[in-house]
Amino acid sequence: MSNRSQALLALADGTLFHGSSIGADGHTVGEVVFNTAMTGYQEILTDPSYCKQLVTLTYPHIGNVGVNKDDMESRGVFAAGLIIRDLPLRVSNFRAEESLDAYLVRNGTVAIADIDTRRLTRLLREKGAQPGCIMAGEIDAERAIELARSFGSMAGQDLARVVSCQEPYLWRTREWRLGLGSSTQTQTRFNVVAYDFGVKRNILRMLAERGCHLTVVPAETPAEEVLAMKPDGVFLSNGPGDPEPCDYAVAAIRTYLERSLPLFGICLGHQLLGLAVGGRTSKMKFGHHGANHPVQDLDDRRVLITSQNHGFQVDETSLPANVRITHRSLFDGTVQGIALTDRPAFSFQGHPEASPGPHDVGYLFDRFIKSMEAAKREG
Numbered sequence: 001m002s003n004r005s006q007a008l009l010a011l012a013d014g015t016l017f018h019g020s021s022i023g024a025d026g027h028t029v030g031e032v033v034f035n036t037a038m039t040g041y042q043e044i045l046t047d048p049s050y051c052k053q054l055v056t057l058t059y060p061h062i063g064n065v066g067v068n069k070d071d072m073e074s075r076g077v078f079a080a081g082l083i084i085r086d087l088p089l090r091v092s093n094f095r096a097e098e099s100l101d102a103y104l105v106r107n108g109t110v111a112i113a114d115i116d117t118r119r120l121t122r123l124l125r126e127k128g129a130q131p132g133c134i135m136a137g138e139i140d141a142e143r144a145i146e147l148a149r150s151f152g153s154m155a156g157q158d159l160a161r162v163v164s165c166q167e168p169y170l171w172r173t174r175e176w177r178l179g180l181g182s183s184t185q186t187q188t189r190f191n192v193v194a195y196d197f198g199v200k201r202n203i204l205r206m207l208a209e210r211g212c213h214l215t216v217v218p219a220e221t222p223a224e225e226v227l228a229m230k231p232d233g234v235f236l237s238n239g240p241g242d243p244e245p246c247d248y249a250v251a252a253i254r255t256y257l258e259r260s261l262p263l264f265g266i267c268l269g270h271q272l273l274g275l276a277v278g279g280r281t282s283k284m285k286f287g288h289h290g291a292n293h294p295v296q297d298l299d300d301r302r303v304l305i306t307s308q309n310h311g312f313q314v315d316e317t318s319l320p321a322n323v324r325i326t327h328r329s330l331f332d333g334t335v336q337g338i339a340l341t342d343r344p345a346f347s348f349q350g351h352p353e354a355s356p357g358p359h360d361v362g363y364l365f366d367r368f369i370k371s372m373e374a375a376k377r378e379g
C-alpha cells in the first residue's frame, strides 16, 4: 500500500528482501524462523518462546481476523519481529477488537509485509535458521546486514529468566469457551507449582480447568522454596532460548526427581527434564514451528497432529536407560516425548495446549493429573 513506509529484511548471509512496514518504525534483530501454522498469528506473536526470534509465516494472508484481548498468550508481544507476505486490507471477524498493524504499532513491534515469504522459507530450510534484521522507515541495507551479523546465535542464550515473571502469582482462570469466555476456578484438587520459563496462558488455563491450584513461580525459584509450598506436582513450562545454560532449573528439577514428585514438562520444560536426567540437547537446523506436525505416540501408535515451536531438541542417544521415548516426530524422527521408568515424570516437546493448533495431545494434561492422583494414593 502506498501510504506504508518502506521496510527491509536483511539476513546475515547478505540476502535482502524489500517490502513495506506494517508495524513500528525502527529496527529489530533476531533469529529468523518460519512457522507453517495457517491460523493463530496473535498467539504466536505473544508466545514468550519467540523472544529474540523474527517469525515468518508461510501462510500468505496474515491479519484477516484482527486481534483481541482473549487470544493473548502472555502479557504482550514477545516475538522480536514479524515477516509476512500480505496484510489484508480489511479485518473481518466478530471477535476482532483491533487490526494487526495497529496492534504491532501500539506494541512497538517492527514488522514487514509484501516480501516473497516462500523464497525466504526455502532459504531457511536449505541453510538453516539464521540471524536477520528488519528495518522500517529509514533504510540502510549495509547497516541492516551488519546488525543481522551482530546477533550471533541462539545457542548459549539463557532467555528463560529474562522473560519469566518477577514474583510468584496465583492463576485461577479456566479454559476459554466460545460465547462464554473464561470462568474462574471455584474448587481445586491438586496443589501445583508451575515454573514460568516463558509460560503460555493456555497451559495455565488447562491446568486450572483440571482442578489444579496453581502457583506460578519465577524461573530461578530454588527447589527449597517450591517444596515449602508442599506441591502435589511441579509443572515445567515452555520458554525461549537454549535450555543448556539454565543450570538453576536443572538443579531444581534434580531435587524434585530425587523426591519422586510428579513432574510434567512442555517444550523448554521437556528439554530441561532431558538435561536433568543426564541427557544432552542440541540446536536443530531450522527447528519445528507450526500447527500441523505429525507426531506418533509410541505406546498406542496413534498419529497426532501437533502444535510445535522449538529450535533445540533432546538428543536420543544421550538419554540414560531409565528414560523411555514416548513420542516421535514423523517429519524427522526426533524425540517428541520422554517418560522416566522409575519416577512419575514425563514431558512433551511440542505444545499439547495448542493455542494455536490442534488439541490432539491434550490428553497429556490428564496424564499429569493421573500421576498426581496415583502419588497421593500411594501417600
Ligand SMILES: NC(=O)CC[C@H](N)C(=O)O
Binding pocket: 049, 237, 238, 239, 240, 241, 242, 243, 266, 267, 268, 269, 309, 310, 311, 312, 313
Ligand atoms: N517453545 C519452547 O519452549 C521452545 C524451547 C526452546 N527455546 C527451543 O527453541 O527449542
